[in-house]
Amino acid sequence: MRYSKQHKQETHARIVRKASVRLREKGAHGIGVADLMKEAGLTHGGFYAHFDSREALVIEAFTYAMDRSTARWREVSEATPPDKRLATIVESYLTPLHRDDPGHGCAVPTLGAEIARESPKTRKAFAAKLEQMIDMVADQIPGVARKAARKQAMAALATMMGTLVLSRIAGNGGFSDDILSAGREAVLGRAVAAKPVARKAASKRTAAPARH
Template sequence: MRYPDAHKTQTRQRIVAMAALRFRAEGLAGVGIANLMADLGLTHGGFYAHFDSKEQLVATACSQALQQLNQHWRQLLEQAAPGECMAALASDYLSPAHRDLPDSGCALAALAGELARQGVTVRQRVAGELEAILATLAHARQRDGQPDSALADLAMMVGSLSLARLIDDAALSQQLLQQARERLVASK
């Protein structure tokens, strides 16, 4: 039986969405194609109707996750008053809720170390999304009347969130998030 094109598109999107979630929760190496497909009620062989390789899936899933983050940030910026843009982004990104939900959170904070060791296809796709994210951060600083520090802002945000997830001491983790938020807003 042949499925309509829309079914194939929907199935591919289900695979990408589940992979993005699982990669962030379990790491790239921790997710096998057979288990991923089984969790979706699909066959391992069916994977190859949508992707040539796991690398292609990693590139697609991580790219989509970063696009979603950037879209979320753009929505926050639309709602933020000039002068409050970085505060809105920092408060949202460096929150306990974001820290506690890595599977639906920032792919950079969850996977940066693993992504750096991926092939050129994955790194190029992620780099393309990073450019868009950096442009959003630069726009936030511009709306706040501040000089562009997007690279440093992103490094502080991703690094702080990653470390906050690593720390077992809840009070220390919260303190790290708070100090990073304050530093990002104070750099006016």
Template sequence: MMHIMRKTQTNIRAAAKEASHERIVQAAARAIRRSGYDGTGVADIMKEAGLTHGAFYAHFESREAMLAEAADRAGAESNAFAARVIAAAPPEQALQALMQTYLSKEHLAGIETGCPVSALGSEMPRQSPEVRRAATRRIKEMIDLVARQSPDWGQPGAHERALVTVSTMVGTLMLARAVDDPALSDALCSAALKRLAPSGA
């Protein structure tokens, strides 16, 4: 009986720790997109997660470990959203739907919950290897998701087109967010869509 009680208490503690870890990662995944890697501090993340600063090291070995997990989570969320957009569209319009959603005013404004690559791309070269590794894995996933929408998926041409498409989408969104001229921001997105998906222009 005591063994069962101890096991139950251990399971409850493990579940509580897992829930706390999840809150930290969710808060950090939003924070890196909102404030950048350098603007994301442990104390702020722990406060946002409703936990004490001192509890941090029960979950992560270092700030870099937290940032790597946050980068992975942000990329996973973005790719899952992209996959849902693709799944909701007719196959022949899936890529066009993805590009229009990616370069939409909503995504432009939603930096905290949107694509982490466009939010953090310029900071990436200065991050630790573990953060870059996590982000790179999700970028490769994104490229593959786009390549799979090509009729010749699996051929070198499909992969190359996906590289260009993803690079254009990400670069366009970064520039559209960078400028303080709404008309220029709109023009950047419109021009990219016209070139990437002429039928959707």
């Protein structure tokens, strides 16, 4: 039976979506092609009608996941005042909900370590999407030169993603929640910023009598 081009495209997209979730849940090597096809409601034999190799599917699956993350961040930022956009992205990322649902979350914490061991082709594709994420976050840092904003975005993403990994290792209790909180503070500079303000306020209170 011959299927239309549109049907084939829709089937291809469904495989990629299903694979994207399962790969984030199980890891790049935690699930085989047969299981991925079964998840999409298809037989193993139909795999090569859609993909040249397992690597091709993995690349499309994490590309889809990373594009979704970037799109969500963009939607959040467009609905937020410029000076609050980075904070909104960070606070929506470092949450218990995201921690507890890796299959529908960011692909970097779930697949990054494995992708680093994959072929140059796979790493190159992953790195290209990571650069897009960095550029998107840098766009949300107003009043800063582009080079500095990009550097800040790299540091923010590294902290966010590392925090999410550690919080998942710690489980879903209070310790894990503390890790998420510490990560948010580290990215947004709240802990560091609070101390100088407190010292400055104390200095003013001490100096006030002298002015009178």
